[in-house]
Amino acid sequence: MKQIISVITLILLLGSSCKEQKRNSLEEEKIGFTKEGELSIFKKDSLLVNLDIEFAETDYEVQTGLMYRDSMEEKQGMLFIFPDVRVHSFYMKNTAIPLDIIFIDENLQIVSFQENAKPFDETGLSSLVPIKYVLEINAGLSEKWNLEVGDQIKYQK
DSSP: OHHHHHHHHHHHHHHHHHHHHHHHHHHHOOOOOOOOEEEEEEETTEEEEEEEEEEEOSHHHHHHTTTTOSOOOTTEEEEEEEEEEEOOEEOOTTOOSOEEEEEEOTTSBEEEEEEEEOTTOOOOEEOSSOEEEEEEEETTHHHHTTOOTTOEEEEEO
16 A cells, blocks of 8 residues: 555656646746837937837736846847827846837837846836837946937837
């Protein structure tokens, strides 16, 4: 009888170990970039840069953003499109990539920045003024591209 109980216990332990390994491998699976459109940034009438972008429009996409990703290419970004124009705030929970967060009004004009947002920091980063869009790019690119309040964007899906 002891042998049967031991065998059953061993089978149960092996089964739960396999489930635990499967769950851990799913949690470690990272989300890759999926090009959904293109975005251009302009200084007056001069093109500064073209980016491949993903869109965040649904509640789930907006809440998740760039969480659970290890990296993003220099010419990639995520454009958040809100249904309303108001002050919005972002945080870096579960986001491993340092980011520049660019706040854009309903006229597609850059109105404020949060540069070098720190990974995993849950401090609220506010647009300070009402906005309709947010562009997230790798930290340091705003400075590298000399982006300024007043620069314009255009995008297409």
